[in-house]
Amino acid sequence: MAYTRDEIFNKLSDFVAQQFIVEKDEINMDESLIDQGVIDSLGLIEITTFIEKQFGVTVVEEDMTRENFGSMNKMVDHIFRAVNK
């Protein structure tokens, strides 16, 4: 399924806001969600599973890096690349 970057961003930020009880404008989109205290390691597991189920993107070991998951924008970019491969 094709998604625009905006669609991915909206779906992911809705999920994060709802799941981790946080307002969207409280999140810094370029900073690590862990460093901001939005998620812990269980939260990281939740997000990766959500990405797999929602966007059909299999997160393989090589993808599990800070580069791909280090911030909201990085995650969105990673998903966008993966769905449009």
Place this chain on the structure above:
Amino acid sequence: MTDNIKRCTKCVLSASFPNINFDENGVCNFCRDEMYHTADEDVLDKSKEEIIRRFESGKGKSQYDAVMCYSGGKDSTYTLMLAVEKYGLNVLAFTFDNGFISPVAFENINRVAESLNVDLLTIRPSLKFMKKLIRASSFNPVYTKRTLTRISSNCNSCITMVNILALRMALEKKIPFILAGFTLGQIPLNTIIYKNNYRFFQDSRKPILDKLRKAVGDEIDKYMCIDEPLLDSVTEDPYNVNLLCIEEISEEKILEKIRKTGWTQPEDVDGCSSNCRLNAFNNFIHEQTLGYNPYELELSHLIKNDLLTREEALEKIQDKSETQVNAIIEELNITPDELSSLKEIYKKK
């Protein structure tokens, strides 16, 4: 039975729970909000299907099919039964002895392992270390407020060690599955089954590890880290599977089933635990620091899913024994000054 705490009239979340608000009928936003209920079925079904598929293809390839984090509590006892009897897995039961396990729970652990014919391995850090760690996670803001919406600080320290030790065992013995007795409400829906990539997730534990190292020293690494050579030898990451989450079963039914293995309820633990003497103390610390009981979210989930009545949940939350709390305060030599510092821990910063 009542306490003077304002709670949602449908679930048991209290006014001190983060981001809560109540409508004119006293119903909380978590009960009202559609978002917290929908899509559950779909994720559950997918997880169920994935578990069955992965078990089928992963079984019978190693010395053990699964390592089970076995606390001796009612949920992990039932989960161990499911693993052996329903899924036919060859399980290694692993018990982490934090030094505060109820003696009756230990009898249960041995009896159940024997009755299910599984191997049992126990790891017990020194009591000196455990006491240091419990003090550290009681009196420092080790975890984020968000983490603590589901679990008390001390429980989280133990569970983090259990998870890492189980993962290390799985990697050493090439065991494909790691099982635990968590229920939905204790863990999020999206974590019923997941691939456990140590390096990836360890990065997210760095903030807590740094804080714990500062408080108890590098000895924490023995229980919360895995050595590089072992990690380098990994060819396939194991899957963590929380089997109990895909069962729809009431506590009453669980108790009925596990009693057949000879399991009995320990008397020296509080209403929310069935194995650990620390639990009453952990809840006390949580209530003092954050103002609510760490089991509110889990119990509310059970109420929403008709697996527990609101009255039963309230009874559990209110079943707290001062005797148990004081016994631990004494064993850990906690001072009145330390206790009065609790309210400030999460206010700073």
